[in-house]
Amino acid sequence: MKAFILSSSPRRNGNSALMAEAVRDGLAGAGHAVDFVYADDVLAGFLRDCRQCRQADGSCAIEDNFRDVFLNRFLPADGFIAATPVYWYGASAQLKAFFDRSFCYYAASYPGSADVIRQMMGKRIGLVLASEETFPMVSGGIVSQMQEYTRYTRGTFAGVVHGIGNARGEVARDPDDPIGQARRFGETFFTRHASDYQIDTPRGGRVWG
Numbered sequence: 001m002k003a004f005i006l007s008s009s010p011r012r013n014g015n016s017a018l019m020a021e022a023v024r025d026g027l028a029g030a031g032h033a034v035d036f037v038y039a040d041d042v043l044a045g046f047l048r049d050c051r052q053c054r055q056a057d058g059s060c061a062i063e064d065n066f067r068d069v070f071l072n073r074f075l076p077a078d079g080f081i082a083a084t085p086v087y088w089y090g091a092s093a094q095l096k097a098f099f100d101r102s103f104c105y106y107a108a109s110y111p112g113s114a115d116v117i118r119q120m121m122g123k124r125i126g127l128v129l130a131s132e133e134t135f136p137m138v139s140g141g142i143v144s145q146m147q148e149y150t151r152y153t154r155g156t157f158a159g160v161v162h163g164i165g166n167a168r169g170e171v172a173r174d175p176d177d178p179i180g181q182a183r184r185f186g187e188t189f190f191t192r193h194a195s196d197y198q199i200d201t202p203r204g205g206r207v208w209g
């Protein structure tokens with residue numbers, strides 16, 4: 001399978017990037033193709049008013065790498081893993097901008113929007129987080145947003161790896177070993193058990209075995 005990892009902290013040697021690299025190693029070790037991208041290499045700006053700045057061919061006029069990365073690297077992937085620090089109890093602005101900027105290509109006013117929407121659907125999705133604080137709801141807003149994104153795009157939410165640290169790389173000292181968790185998350189990303197029942201979902205009484 002093909003995975004796309006977006007590392008969205010501006011700190012390339014920071015905590016979420018370290019965990020994202022471990023996910024990459026796990027995926028690669030399990031034989032999957034992995035594309036690893038730093039959001040800062042992709043995005044030079046936020047979403048603008050598409051009606052004002054869209055080009056004649058319908059594409060986004062912001063001069064950066066988003067078009068290429070979104071259309072040619074994100075869309076063809078079977079799985080998407082977003083790595084972000086917790087900033088103000090939310091995701092980094094870079095990760096949010098990546099989602100927002102996709103609007104330019106799935107909006108009906110883009111000539112290829114139907115194909116874009118088809119390719120946005122059905123991905124396996126994972127989340128990697130770093131925060132200084134430990135209380136569970138520090139990540140609540142981000143997890144909730146990713147779950148809703150997954151539901152909206154009819155994907156499968158494969159799970160979250162959350163490491164605690166503040167100084168660069170400090171997450172390696174988190175006794176819960178989030179780097180090891182991230183590697184294992186990568187190894188099993190495309191196969192791990194992930195459920196989201198509805199009342200009429202057919203199921204047996206046990207989860208394992």
Ligand SMILES: Cc1cc2nc3c(=O)[nH]c(=O)nc-3n(C[C@H](O)[C@H](O)[C@H](O)COP(=O)(O)O)c2cc1C
Pocket residue numbers: 009010011013014015016017084085086087088089090130131132133134138164165166167168169
């Ligand atoms: C602008 C900013 C806002 C932050 N907000 C929070 C926060 O709300 N809660 C928290 O636990 N940590 C917060 N932090 C700390 C980071 O989440 C923490 O340093 C994390 O390890 C950074 O990840 P990175 O190394 O991948 O950039 C904030 C850091 C910055 C720079």
